[in-house]
Amino acid sequence: MILWNIGTLIAFSFVALYTYLGYKGMFQSQILLPEFLLQRLSITTVGDPTAPAPPPKAVIRQLDHYPIAEIERLKKKLFDILEHKKLYRNDTLSLTELSETMGISNKKLSELLNQHIKINFYNLINNYRMAEVIERMGALDSDKYTLVGIAYECGFQSKASFNRIFKQKTGVSPSKYKKELELKTGHTIRTPA
Structure with a gap:
């Protein structure tokens, strides 16, 4: 007589599941996809190989319907805010905070930056x-x-990020740039102790 307990049943269930998944996995890569997706995949992949691919879905952007004059106005407003309010000095400045200052959504600001600037x-x-x-x-x-x-006064959060970005933008480290600048101007810039 075999005594069945819950642990034995769970162990046999896992062995059966792993065996099933292993067997099916050897023959198809879409084992866990629902049947309706498998049917859709077979319809689009089987057929005339010379048939054109379906057209890509159009990306709808929020500023696509804005006139060019309005986009230029938003650009001017952005640059005015950055140059006069100097929000970039805030080391925790976020896209959302800047978009709120401009009075537009952060998606519109992101699109303005990425697509138009x-x-x-x-x-x-x-x-x-x-x-x-x-x-x-x-x-x-x-x-x-x-x-x-x-x-720090200009908005960098740490010395490491400042050094990395400075070298990335100028091609030299801040200390080397400082030495070159001191040679040109004749005045010194203090370095941290």
Whole structure:
């Protein structure tokens, strides 16, 4: 007489399931797809090989129906906000926060940046931050500040991200750029102790 308990039944169930999946898996890759998807796949893949592929679905963008003048107005508003309010100095600035300031949705702002200005949000913000860092490094009173201090005031969150982005944008490290700038201008920029 065999005593069956729940553990034995579960073990046999797993062995049966693994055996079934292993057997089916050797012969088809769509084992866990629902039947209606398998039928749709077989309809589209079987047939005339010379038949044209179905047309790609059109991507509907939110700014597609905006007139060019309105898109240009949004671009001008974006650049005015960044240049005058200097929101990029906020080290936690997000796409949503910037879109709220502009009075549009974050999807519209993202589309404006990616499709019409050809830049993503982070590159745009880092470009503004870098421009201000370089401007401040060249200022006459720059010897009062450390490089990291300037970077933090311009919106960088950490020394590591500042160094990485600076080298990515200029091709040299901040310290090397600083030395070259000191040779050109004759004034020094403090480095952190």
